Amino acid sequence: MVRPVPTSSLAASSAFVVLDGPGGLPVHLLRTRKFKTVALSWALECPLDERRAARALLGDLLTRGTASHPGLADLSARCDELYATDLGGSVGAHGPLQLVKFSMVTLADRYAEGLDLFRQASELLSEAVHEPPLQEGRFRRDHLEQERANLVRAIEGLADDKGHWALRRMIETLHADTPYGLHSWGTAEEAAALDEAAVHSTWDDLLTSAPGRLFVVGDVEEEQALEAAERLGRSVPRPEPAQRLPLPEQIARAPLRVTEAEDLSQSKLVLGFRLPESAVRSPAATTFATVFGGGSHSRLFKRVREAESLAYGCGARMLHDSGTLVVQAGIDASSAARVEELVVEELARLAIEPVSDDELQLSKRAQSRRLRSLVDHPRALGGFRLAQLLAGRPHELPDAIAAAEAVTAADVMEIAAAVRLDAVYLLEGTAT
Amino acid sequence: MSFERLENPLGEPLLAMTASSGLRVLMHHRPDFVGTFAAFGTNFGSVDRVGGADGQPVPEGLAHFLEHKLFEDQDGDVSDRFAELGASTNAMTGFVGTTYIVSAIDEAERCLDLLLDFVQTPWFTDELVEKEQGIIAQEIRMYDDDPDWRAFFGLMGCLYERHPVRDNIAGTVESIAEIDAATLQRCYDLFYHPSNMCLALSGPLDPERVLALVEADQAPRGTDAAPRHRRVDGGEPPQRRLERFDMELPISRPRWLMGIKERDTGGAGEAVLRRELATRVLLDILFGRSSAAFESLYAEGLIDETFGVSHTAEASFGFSTLGGDCDDPGALQARVMDVFERARREGLDAQAFGRVRNKLYGGLLRAVDSPENVAYSLISDCFRGSRPFASVELVEQLTLDELMRRLEEHVHDEAIATAVIRPASA
Known part of the structure; x- marks a missing residue:
C-alpha cells in the first residue's frame, strides 16, 4: 500500500502565492529559506510560427551583452562579481507554443556579505532583456552575425546526438505539417535568413505583447518579487497567459515508417503513439506510461532488456503537450523488428489484462516520489507548475499527487486500449 | 559509537562516524528537506587494474561490469525492491570510484538498509555474467557513436602511455567477453571491503536511527583488515604518448x-x-x-x-x-x-x-x-x-x-x- 501523502507539510513547502504583478503579469512566488539560492524565470508565450528562429536568436543575443556591459566578457565579469549569478535566455516548444524564458539563479542575499544580490541580479537580467548594446538604435551587426551563425550551427548540430535526433525525426514524421512537429529553434534556412529588422521587430513584439508568467523561488519578499516583475515586465499590459493548451487533432492511419541509415555502431528505434485527448488529459496517462516503460520495473525494461538482452535501455514516456507516447531503444539493427513486436505485444497485454495491484502501486509510488521530491529542487518547482498550468492539469503539488493516487487499474487499461501506433522511425547503424 | 559533528567552512550540519568494520559514514542532516539521497561508494574505479598484492591484472571494464552485476542477486533484480519502496536507484563507475545511489522519501531507512545490503551481498554466476555481456556491449556501442566520448578517450589514449586512465571505463566488447563469475568475485573481495568504502547521505533522516541502522549492518561484518591492493602500476612517463x-x-x-x-x-x-x-x-x-x-x-x-x-x-x-x-x-x-x-x-x-x-x-x-x-x-x-x-x-x-x-x-x-x-x- 502507498502511505498517505503528508499533504500538510508538502503543501507548506510548495505553497506558491500568486501576486498580481504590474501590467497584470502573474507572479508565482514560493518564499522559502530552505535554499541558498534564488531562482527566477520569466516564461513568455508565443506561437510556434515563422518568427520562432528570431526568438531563438534573441535568447542568445540578449544575454551576451547589455548597454552598460556591452561585451560578452563585461557581462560575464559582472555575473562573476555577483557570486556566479547565472543569466539565461532560451526557447523551447510546448505544444503549439514557443516558450521564451529569461531566467536567473543567484545566491540568497544572506550569503552575499550584505549585498542586495537579488535586486542587482534582477536589474542585470532586466537590462539584458530591455537594454541591449544597440548602435544607432539597431542591434550590433557583429553580435547579430555571430549569434546567427551560432544558431545555424546549433540547428545543424541537432543531428549529432543520435538518440535525440532519432526522437526528433519520429516527432517530425508523426506531427508533420502541424506546430507539434516543429523545433523551437526553427530551421537552419530560417535562421540563416534572419536580418536586423526581423529580429528587432520580433524583440519589440515579444516584450510588449507576449503573455507570460514570472516564477520566483527562494528567500525573497513579496515586494522584492513585484519589483523584479516591474523591472522585467515594465508594467506593459499583456494578454492573459494560456491555461489549457489544445492538443493535436486525431488521425487514424496505418503507422508511418521511416528508416534512415548512418555509419553508427548502434541503431536507434523510436516508436510514436497517438492518444485521444481524453486519454492525454487523464492522470492515468502518466501511470500507464510508467507501468509500460518508466524505469527498471516496467514491462519494456523487463522484457526487452532483462529477458531478451536486446537493448541497454528501452523506455516509454508521455509527451503530454503533444499527446504523444514515445518508446525509445538503442539496439542492433537486426533486432528492430523483434523489439517492435515486443513493444506492441506488451501494449496489447496492457489493453486486455488489468495490471496487478502490485504493479499499479509500484508505478504510483514512483510517480509520488518524483512529484514530492520537486520541493527539494527550486528550479524544478517553477517548471512543473508552468507545465501543469499550460496543460490545464492540477498545478498545486498536493492536488497533482492526489490525482495520481486516484488512478485505478481500469483507468490504466482504458489508456492502453486507446493508444495507437502511428510512426516508427529507425536510425539504422551500418558500421561494421 | 556516535556521530561527531564535522566542522566545515560553510557551517553546514555535517556528521561523521567510522563503523567497527572500517566503513566511513558521512551525513548532511537536512531536516527541512523531504527526500533522502544516499550514496554508497567504493574506492575502486576503472583505473584500478592491479588486483591484490600478487599483481594479478583486473580486466578492462571490470569495475563497471561489477557495478551492473551487483544489481542482481538470488532474488532477482534489486531495483525492483527499491521500486516497491517507492525509491529509485542507480549506480555509476568512474576512474577512481564506483557509487551506488538511492533517492527515497517514504521508507528511507529501509532503502538505506537495502542499499547497504545489496552492495555487500554479491551474487555472481556465469550464466548471469553472460547475459550482462550482451547488455553492456549495447552500452559500449552507444558510447562508440558519441563524438564527445570518442574525443575524450581518444585524447586520453594520446596523453597516457600506460596508465589505465587511457582506457574506456566500460571496457571494450572484447575485454568484457573475458570476464567471468570467478574474476568478479576475486575483484569484489579485494575492493569492496568496508574500510575501502564510504556511505554519504543528505536528507532529513534522524541521525541516531541512521547510526543504529549502520551499526546493525556493519557489526556482523567483522573487523578484518582490508586485503592489500595497489592502485597503479607506475612507470607513466611525464610526456604525452602521441600528439x-x-x-x-x-x-x-x-x-x-x-x-x-x-x-x-x-x-x-x-x-x-x-x-x-x-x-x-x-x-x-x-x-x-x-x-x-x-x-x-x-x-x-x-x-x-x-x-x-x-x-x-x-x-x-x-x-x-x-x-x-x-x-x-x-x-x-x-x-x-x-x-x-x-x-x-x-x-x-x-x-x-x-x-x-x-x-x-x-x-x-x-x-x-x-x-x-x-x-x-x-x-x-x-x-x-x-x-x-x-x-x-x-x-x-x-x-x-x-x-x-x-x-x-x-x-x-x-x-x-x-x-x-x-x-x-x-
Missing part, C-alpha cells in the same frame, strides 16, 4: 579537444585538491567567459557556447581539457597556446583572479542546494582525504604567485595532445 588523435564520425561540425597531462602527480588529500583548484582558477582566468580570450575567440567564430575548460586531479594522474565545437581546430589550438604564452610573459590579471574566486565561492554554495551534489562530494572528499567543503577555504588561500607556478609546472608542449573528431566525408 594527436583523429577520427571521423557522422556529425555536422568538428569537435576539438586539447588535453594537458599533469606531470606533477603524487601528493595526497588537500594537496591534490589544491592543485585541482589552482589549475581550475588559472584556466578560468585565461579562458572563462569573462576572459579577453573567450570574447575574442567567440567574436572570431573560433569557439561558441560549447567551449569549456576543466581540470581533474587525482593522486596518480591529472589532466586539463579545453575544447568544444570548432570549424578550424588548428587555428584555435594556436590561439590557445598564444594565450598561455602571453600569460607567462605578462602575468595574470589580479582583478580577474578576484572575480573568479567570487564565482567559485558562489558555485560551491549553490552546489550545496543539491542533495545529490553534496553526497557525491562527501564521498570524493572521503576517498581523497580532504575535509568536506575544504575548497571554500583553499580558494581563499590561493595566490597569483601560486597560479603562475601552476602555469609553469603544468603547461608544457610535450605534455599536450589533441583529439579532433571530424564530420565523415560523404
Whole structure:
C-alpha cells in the first residue's frame, strides 16, 4: 500500500502565492529559506510560427551583452562579481507554443556579505532583456552575425546526438505539417535568413505583447518579487497567459515508417503513439506510461532488456503537450523488428489484462516520489507548475499527487486500449 | 559509537562516524528537506587494474561490469525492491570510484538498509555474467557513436602511455567477453571491503536511527583488515604518448579537444585538491567567459557556447581539457597556446583572479542546494582525504604567485595532445 501523502507539510513547502504583478503579469512566488539560492524565470508565450528562429536568436543575443556591459566578457565579469549569478535566455516548444524564458539563479542575499544580490541580479537580467548594446538604435551587426551563425550551427548540430535526433525525426514524421512537429529553434534556412529588422521587430513584439508568467523561488519578499516583475515586465499590459493548451487533432492511419541509415555502431528505434485527448488529459496517462516503460520495473525494461538482452535501455514516456507516447531503444539493427513486436505485444497485454495491484502501486509510488521530491529542487518547482498550468492539469503539488493516487487499474487499461501506433522511425547503424 | 559533528567552512550540519568494520559514514542532516539521497561508494574505479598484492591484472571494464552485476542477486533484480519502496536507484563507475545511489522519501531507512545490503551481498554466476555481456556491449556501442566520448578517450589514449586512465571505463566488447563469475568475485573481495568504502547521505533522516541502522549492518561484518591492493602500476612517463588523435564520425561540425597531462602527480588529500583548484582558477582566468580570450575567440567564430575548460586531479594522474565545437581546430589550438604564452610573459590579471574566486565561492554554495551534489562530494572528499567543503577555504588561500607556478609546472608542449573528431566525408 502507498502511505498517505503528508499533504500538510508538502503543501507548506510548495505553497506558491500568486501576486498580481504590474501590467497584470502573474507572479508565482514560493518564499522559502530552505535554499541558498534564488531562482527566477520569466516564461513568455508565443506561437510556434515563422518568427520562432528570431526568438531563438534573441535568447542568445540578449544575454551576451547589455548597454552598460556591452561585451560578452563585461557581462560575464559582472555575473562573476555577483557570486556566479547565472543569466539565461532560451526557447523551447510546448505544444503549439514557443516558450521564451529569461531566467536567473543567484545566491540568497544572506550569503552575499550584505549585498542586495537579488535586486542587482534582477536589474542585470532586466537590462539584458530591455537594454541591449544597440548602435544607432539597431542591434550590433557583429553580435547579430555571430549569434546567427551560432544558431545555424546549433540547428545543424541537432543531428549529432543520435538518440535525440532519432526522437526528433519520429516527432517530425508523426506531427508533420502541424506546430507539434516543429523545433523551437526553427530551421537552419530560417535562421540563416534572419536580418536586423526581423529580429528587432520580433524583440519589440515579444516584450510588449507576449503573455507570460514570472516564477520566483527562494528567500525573497513579496515586494522584492513585484519589483523584479516591474523591472522585467515594465508594467506593459499583456494578454492573459494560456491555461489549457489544445492538443493535436486525431488521425487514424496505418503507422508511418521511416528508416534512415548512418555509419553508427548502434541503431536507434523510436516508436510514436497517438492518444485521444481524453486519454492525454487523464492522470492515468502518466501511470500507464510508467507501468509500460518508466524505469527498471516496467514491462519494456523487463522484457526487452532483462529477458531478451536486446537493448541497454528501452523506455516509454508521455509527451503530454503533444499527446504523444514515445518508446525509445538503442539496439542492433537486426533486432528492430523483434523489439517492435515486443513493444506492441506488451501494449496489447496492457489493453486486455488489468495490471496487478502490485504493479499499479509500484508505478504510483514512483510517480509520488518524483512529484514530492520537486520541493527539494527550486528550479524544478517553477517548471512543473508552468507545465501543469499550460496543460490545464492540477498545478498545486498536493492536488497533482492526489490525482495520481486516484488512478485505478481500469483507468490504466482504458489508456492502453486507446493508444495507437502511428510512426516508427529507425536510425539504422551500418558500421561494421 | 556516535556521530561527531564535522566542522566545515560553510557551517553546514555535517556528521561523521567510522563503523567497527572500517566503513566511513558521512551525513548532511537536512531536516527541512523531504527526500533522502544516499550514496554508497567504493574506492575502486576503472583505473584500478592491479588486483591484490600478487599483481594479478583486473580486466578492462571490470569495475563497471561489477557495478551492473551487483544489481542482481538470488532474488532477482534489486531495483525492483527499491521500486516497491517507492525509491529509485542507480549506480555509476568512474576512474577512481564506483557509487551506488538511492533517492527515497517514504521508507528511507529501509532503502538505506537495502542499499547497504545489496552492495555487500554479491551474487555472481556465469550464466548471469553472460547475459550482462550482451547488455553492456549495447552500452559500449552507444558510447562508440558519441563524438564527445570518442574525443575524450581518444585524447586520453594520446596523453597516457600506460596508465589505465587511457582506457574506456566500460571496457571494450572484447575485454568484457573475458570476464567471468570467478574474476568478479576475486575483484569484489579485494575492493569492496568496508574500510575501502564510504556511505554519504543528505536528507532529513534522524541521525541516531541512521547510526543504529549502520551499526546493525556493519557489526556482523567483522573487523578484518582490508586485503592489500595497489592502485597503479607506475612507470607513466611525464610526456604525452602521441600528439594527436583523429577520427571521423557522422556529425555536422568538428569537435576539438586539447588535453594537458599533469606531470606533477603524487601528493595526497588537500594537496591534490589544491592543485585541482589552482589549475581550475588559472584556466578560468585565461579562458572563462569573462576572459579577453573567450570574447575574442567567440567574436572570431573560433569557439561558441560549447567551449569549456576543466581540470581533474587525482593522486596518480591529472589532466586539463579545453575544447568544444570548432570549424578550424588548428587555428584555435594556436590561439590557445598564444594565450598561455602571453600569460607567462605578462602575468595574470589580479582583478580577474578576484572575480573568479567570487564565482567559485558562489558555485560551491549553490552546489550545496543539491542533495545529490553534496553526497557525491562527501564521498570524493572521503576517498581523497580532504575535509568536506575544504575548497571554500583553499580558494581563499590561493595566490597569483601560486597560479603562475601552476602555469609553469603544468603547461608544457610535450605534455599536450589533441583529439579532433571530424564530420565523415560523404
